[in-house]
Amino acid sequence: MRWVCIVFPQLALDAVQRMHPAPDEPLALLAGTPQRRVLQTVNAAAHALGLRPGQSLTAAHALVNTFACAEYDPVEIERWQQFLAAWAYQFSSQVSVFYPRALLFEIESSLGLFGPWPRFEARLRKELTELGFRHRIVAAPNPAAARVLANLYDGLAVADDQALMQALAPLPIDRAGLDPQAAIALSRMGLRSLAQVQALPRHTLARRFDATLLKHLDALSGQRPLALGFYQPPDRFDVRIELNFDVQSHQALLFPLRRLTGDLSAFLCGRDSGVQRFDLHLEHAQAADSVIKVGLLSAERDAAMLFELARGRLEQVQVSAAVRGFRLVAQDLPVFVPQRQDLFDDRPQQTLPWEQLRERLRARLGDEAVQGLRFHADHRPECAWQAAADKNPCPTLNKVQRPGWLLNEPTLLAEPGVQILMGPERIESGWWDGADIRRDYYLIQTRAGQQGWAYRTVGQSDGLWLQGWFA
Amino acid sequence: MGAVVALDALFNGGRVWKGRPAASPASVHPTGLAALDAVLPTGGWPESALSEILMAKDGVGELQLVLPTLARLSAAGERIVLVAPPYTPYPHAWQNAGVDVRQLSVVRAEERDALWAVEQCLRSGSCGAVLCWPRKADDRALRRLQVAAETGQTLAFAWRALSEALNASPAALRLAVDARPAQVRVLKCRGGLAHPAPIALVGH
Numbered sequence: 001m002r003w004v005c006i007v008f009p010q011l012a013l014d015a016v017q018r019m020h021p022a023p024d025e026p027l028a029l030l031a032g033t034p035q036r037r038v039l040q041t042v043n044a045a046a047h048a049l050g051l052r053p054g055q056s057l058t059a060a061h062a063l064v065n066t067f068a069c070a071e072y073d074p075v076e077i078e079r080w081q082q083f084l085a086a087w088a089y090q091f092s093s094q095v096s097v098f099y100p101r102a103l104l105f106e107i108e109s110s111l112g113l114f115g116p117w118p119r120f121e122a123r124l125r126k127e128l129t130e131l132g133f134r135h136r137i138v139a140a141p142n143p144a145a146a147r148v149l150a151n152l153y154d155g156l157a158v159a160d161d162q163a164l165m166q167a168l169a170p171l172p173i174d175r176a177g178l179d180p181q182a183a184i185a186l187s188r189m190g191l192r193s194l195a196q197v198q199a200l201p202r203h204t205l206a207r208r209f210d211a212t213l214l215k216h217l218d219a220l221s222g223q224r225p226l227a228l229g230f231y232q233p234p235d236r237f238d239v240r241i242e243l244n245f246d247v248q249s250h251q252a253l254l255f256p257l258r259r260l261t262g263d264l265s266a267f268l269c270g271r272d273s274g275v276q277r278f279d280l281h282l283e284h285a286q287a288a289d290s291v292i293k294v295g296l297l298s299a300e301r302d303a304a305m306l307f308e309l310a311r312g313r314l315e316q317v318q319v320s321a322a323v324r325g326f327r328l329v330a331q332d333l334p335v336f337v338p339q340r341q342d343l344f345d346d347r348p349q350q351t352l353p354w355e356q357l358r359e360r361l362r363a364r365l366g367d368e369a370v371q372g373l374r375f376h377a378d379h380r381p382e383c384a385w386q387a388a389a390d391k392n393p394c395p396t397l398n399k400v401q402r403p404g405w406l407l408n409e410p411t412l413l414a415e416p417g418v419q420i421l422m423g424p425e426r427i428e429s430g431w432w433d434g435a436d437i438r439r440d441y442y443l444i445q446t447r448a449g450q451q452g453w454a455y456r457t458v459g460q461s462d463g464l465w466l467q468g469w470f471a
Numbered sequence: 472m473g474a475v476v477a478l479d480a481l482f483n484g485g486r487v488w489k490g491r492p493a494a495s496p497a498s499v500h501p502t503g504l505a506a507l508d509a510v511l512p513t514g515g516w517p518e519s520a521l522s523e524i525l526m527a528k529d530g531v532g533e534l535q536l537v538l539p540t541l542a543r544l545s546a547a548g549e550r551i552v553l554v555a556p557p558y559t560p561y562p563h564a565w566q567n568a569g570v571d572v573r574q575l576s577v578v579r580a581e582e583r584d585a586l587w588a589v590e591q592c593l594r595s596g597s598c599g600a601v602l603c604w605p606r607k608a609d610d611r612a613l614r615r616l617q618v619a620a621e622t623g624q625t626l627a628f629a630w631r632a633l634s635e636a637l638n639a640s641p642a643a644l645r646l647a648v649d650a651r652p653a654q655v656r657v658l659k660c661r662g663g664l665a666h667p668a669p670i671a672l673v674g675h
Contacts, residue, residue: 351596351623354550358576361588365580373575375562385562390573397566404534404565405558449650450530468561469530 002108005146006124007136008084011101013041015080016070018132019241021255026067030057040072068244077101083239083263084133085231089270091124096143096228102150104143104228117157131266132259140164144219144226148177161222168220169195176220182213194220237267237278237330246285246322250314253282253326257314258307260328265303274299274336280310282317283325290319295367296359299334305356312363379429380437381406381453381467400425401443403453403468410465413454417447418464426458443470500626503539506670507655511644512663516540519624520643521617525658527633529557531650532672537628541600542569544626549599552592554578555585557604574599586612589619589627596623604630614641648672 008014017023026046032038037057049064060067081097088095091114094106107120114120121137128135136154140146141164149156149167152175158164168176171194174183185208191197197205198217205214218224241256257280268275276299280292294313300306352360358370372389375397385406401422423442430436439455444464446452453468481487501508501515508514516522526533541551551574553560562572580588589603593616601620605612613629620627629642636647636658645658654669 352594354595354597357591357595357597360591361578365578365584365588369579371577371579373560373562373565373572373577375566375572381561385559387577389576394562394566394572397563399567400563402561402564402567403530404538404561404568405529405556406561407558446530448528449653450528451532452530469558471530471532471534 002106002141003143003146004103004105004107004124004137004139005099005143005150006084006088006103006128007138007147007150008081008101008103008133009136010041010043010134011080012072012077013043014133015076017043019256019259020068023132026051026064028060028067028069029072030069031072042067070244082231082234083267086233086270087127087131087266089231089233090272091120093230094228095231097231098143098226098228099147102147104146107139121155121157127266131262140167142219142222142226143228144177144216145222148175148220151175151177165221169193169198173197178216179212182209185209233267233271235333237264237275237328237333239263240281240283240325240327242325243323246324248322250317253314253323254311256326257310260326261306261310262303264328264330265301265306268301268333268336271333272336273333274301275306275330275332276300276334277332278310278328278330280314281325281327281329282319282323283327284319284321285324287321289327290317292317294363297362298355299336300356300359301336305359309359309363312360316364379427380435381427383430383435401470403470405469405471407467407469410455410467412462413444413452413464413466415446418454419445419447421445421451424456427455428458441467500540500543502536503543504536504655504670504672507536507657510657510666510670511660516626517643517661518626519621520661521613521620521627521629521641522644522646523613523635523640523642524628524630524646524648525633525636526630526648526650528650531648532653533630533648535672536646536648536655537600537602538565538568538570540626541565542571544599545571545574547599548574550574550576550597552576552578552598552601554589554592554601554603555580555582556602582606586616590615592623593619593625593627594623596625598623598625600626600628602628602630606631610639610641617641617643 012029013027016029017027024045026049027043028039028046028051029041030037031040039051039053039055039057039060041053042051046067049067051060051063051067081101084103085095085097088103088105092105092107092110096104098104111117111120114123117139124137136150138146138150138153139157140149141158141161145164145168148171149158152171156167158167173186173191173194176194186197202214215224219226239260241260243256247253264275264278277293277295280294282290292313294310296309361370371387374386374388374390375394376384376386378384421443424440426440428438438458440458441453441455442464444452444454451470452466453470454464454466456464499518524533524536545551553575556577560575565572578588585603586605586608589601592598592601616627616629633647643661647656647658649656653672655672656669657665659665
């Protein structure tokens with residue numbers, strides 16, 4: 001058991017439906033020329049209405065009028081397959097998109113990390129269901145056999161070559177992944193199952209059919225390795241959702257946003273990286289895209305957190321025109337370093353780390369809302385602090401009396417009865433940057449008992465200016 | 472008449488049990504003011520709860536009440552968040568009071584968002600203490616803060632005007648700071664009777 005094949009039987013439908021908040025509504029994917037539109041695929045609800053793949057669109061409309069349509073786009077399907085490969089990359093470094101609408105990856109080397117196969121399989125199914133893709137999973141000793149068995153089975157795990165032979169033997173000829181012409185020829189010869197073909201002498205097969213048939217049979221039995229090109233994850237994430245209608249409020253964007261951030265998180269888990277900056281593009285019919293930049297202070301990849309942060313940014317944006325499409329682009333994918341957590345932390349379970357709390361506050365209040373504080377070596381009180389956090393501990397400061405609160409702007413102390421408790425203390429500094437001061441500072445007490453810090457500029461007699469409170 | 476037994480002998484023999492008020496357990500968060508600790512039922516700030524400090528005007532020593540606590544918390548590596556402070560904290564003074572200013576975070580917010588930010592900080596449980604200055608907080612807003620402080624097991628301090636003393640409050644502890652004479656009065660404390668006599672504030 002070394003290879004897993006995951007087949008996505010409804011990849012085109014799932015890719016469209018997962019972007020819809022109501023996936024149970026009838027939906028048909030259309031293909032064909034503009035003159036003759038043909039239903040390519042229909043979902044279960046549409047099938048129940050009598051729609052069938054291959055019907056023309058006019059025939060379908062004659063039957064029923066209440067189904068949604070979307071374009072069947074092979075490029076889009078290819079892109080989703082690439083996305084799923086990026087997701088699978090977190091489980092194995094050997095991921096292949098050799099077969100269309102299917103993923104192959106090697107798992108024997110991953111089982112030590114992800115547990116025994118039943119648990120691993122349950123995890124794969126859970127994550128795929130969350131991502132919104134229907135699937136069939138088969139594990140087999142070689143990739144070709146895994147793909148062929150996935151045509152018929154779901155959840156089959158073949159342990160060794162002997163069991164593989166038993167599993168392959170009853171396969172019908174037309175489901176064995178053979179070249180269609182060869183399959184028809186074989187069935188016309190009266191052969192129904194793969195076991196009958198395998199029992200034939202090789203040289204007769206070689207004479208009657210071209211070489212691909214024998215190659216395929218050998219690949220199935222594992223005698224001939226299948227040459228697979230392996231998937232390399234891209235360095236950027238760019239997913240776009242086309243909305244089928246004009247969206248006026250951010251409420252309607254939340255569902256696509258949740259999908260996009262969820263996909264981004266799955267992609268990042270596959271690459272084992274985080275994201276620090278990403279852009280949300282709101283596409284309009286007439287105007288240029290509105291771009292919302294989401295910046296984080298550290299690399300993150302948790303889906304719920306990314307969604308919440310992006311939502312906080314999105315809710316504040318005012319957009320002039322209706323939104324037609326929604327796109328998430330992440331260029332810069334730095335290494336993700338998980339937060340260190342104490343084993344014996346006495347905080348409650350649901351605790352939110354400070355980094356996440358800080359991001360949440362910044363998302364709603366603005367990028368500059370959360371500031372640190374540090375001492376700056378300057379005698380002028382207004383220059384003695386900076387809104388940034390220090391890395392190193394501050395050296396011990398002299399024990400002069402300074403107020404706990406500093407007023408944003410000094411105010412003229414107009415009230416009578418101010419009593420001077422201490423002073424003056426001359427502060428004369430700042431000749432080098434043009435903001436030089438010459439002040440005499442006093443510790444004062446107002447009539448109400450408030451203790452303040454006030455100054456009088458040397459050489460001026462305009463009264464005391466209050467600059468701080470000894471609170 | 473039975474034999475006369477000396478009281479000492481009874482007590483020392485352990486045959487008579489004497490009811491004595493048990494010494495209250497030392498609080499996790501002493502205020503740093505011994506006289507105040509003595510009259511509070513928990514021996515300090517109520518844990519995981521909102522404490523209100525009411526004062527008529529700024530600069531009457533309202534910050535001094537909490538600085539020893541903040542110094543202790545910051546030395547233990549806890550984060551201290553100031554949400555929408557009315558003035559700029561002067562790092563020189565805070566540092567001289569023993570507070571490690573690297574652990575301070577100042578959140579700038581409008582009045583409307585400030586209460587939200589306070590609640591988020593309290594609920595997260597990642598802060599040691601959250602300081603706020605609500606101006607127009609009603610009973611329900613304070614109740615939310617109190618519940619958030621309980622959820623996140625965080626100390627919450629709110630400074631409000633003395634005129635609010637007339638209105639009821641869900642805070643676990645309410646202190647009023649007077650300027651003349653410089654003193655602290657306990658208006659309400661959960662788990663005990665409010666101490667009637669004021670406590671002098673030194674240095675003001």
